[in-house]
Amino acid sequence: MELIKLNHPHLYKSEDFSPQVMALGYFDGVHLGHQEVMKEAIKIAKEKGMKSAVMTFDPHPSVVLGKKVQHVEYITPIEEKIRVIENMGVDRLYIVHFTREFANLLPQEFIDDYIIQLNVKHVVAGFDYTYGKMGKGTMETIQFHSREQFEYTIVPKLAVNGEKVSSTLIRTFLLQGKVDAVPLLLGRYYTSSGVVGHGDKRGRTIGFPTANVDVFEEFILPPTGVYAVRLLVDGKWHNGVCNLGYKPTFNNQKAAKPTVEVHIFDFNQDIYGKLVIVEWHQKIRDEQKFSGIDALVEQINQDKQQALDYFEKQFA
Secondary structure, three states: OEEEEEOOOOOOOHHHOOOEEEEEOOOOOOOHHHHHHHHHHHHHHHHHOOEEEEEEEEOOHHHHOOOOOOOOOEOOOHHHHHHHHHHOOOOEEEEEEOOHHHHOOOHHHHHHHHOHHHOEEEEEEEOOOEEOHHHOEEOOOHHHHOOOOOEEEEEOOOEEOOEEOOHHHHHHHHHOOOHHHOHHHHOOOEEEEEEEEOOOOHHHHOOOOOEEEEEOOOEOOOOOEEEEEEEEEOOEEEEEEEEEEOOOOOOOOOOOOOEEEEEEOOOOOOOOOOEEEEEEEEEEEOOOOOOOHHHHHHHHHHHHHHHHHHHHHHOO
16 A cells, blocks of 8 residues: 655645545544445446545644544554555555644635545545535535546445444443444454553562553553453464553552553463554453452452453354
8 A cells, every 4th residue: 555645735746646536534443434435435446447545634633723622542543544444455545744724725725735636536435524624615515626527426324223333432432441342333343552561560470470561642542440352462363351450459549541451361472562452352340459469369360261251252
């Protein structure tokens, strides 16, 4: 996949690119609704003998425009988004650096500079896609703004169990700890990336060594608790159980941010400093404070067994 980063104003001309079919959207999560838009663009591109393309923006407009609700944590931070979109088989990915100047483009200016000038011959977007200053451009106005230079396809709303598949709903599920509900909307389990660091190494002293994953801060984390997870290490997935939280049994004072500690089943490799991916499968229980080490160990054994049972059923 060709990755093209655009700063406003860009200097590209239409002759710099072969004709292309472009999917438009912010695409946080690259969920099933987003995938429908991209699949449609890929399909039309193949039919027309053109390149398939996706245009997205970074950072989230809410951060730049100082909205009340700012999306500084993402379902798919930009590197994750690139990875997921590439796996979909898209030929080109355009990432526009979102600035106030870019946000002030009139709808016609956006179409002229970022669609027509990039030699886009067919646009694909969701029914609720908006463009230009204040989101005044919509899929109802795009024909007027197209100057008859390109065609367009509107992808209708996708619903699961009667609810619109949306990044907002996925965020809600994640923040409620309902990680097992996310795959229905995302088409895959939610993941977060990070680097394995040195923790307090207390786990190994009680028979449960853990990988202390310093998850990159751009990722949304579910609420504190114990989860059945998988961990991707060196290209291989391993089942495990994760404590996400502040370890109240040992710590009287709450740390600045929770730790993500994964006990990997049947694993004893040194993975310090490695980039890993945590895949969140199911919440087992809330985090709690125990009276002592023995009570904690007994509970961890129960948590581990519950996670083992879960994976045995899932991958039987």
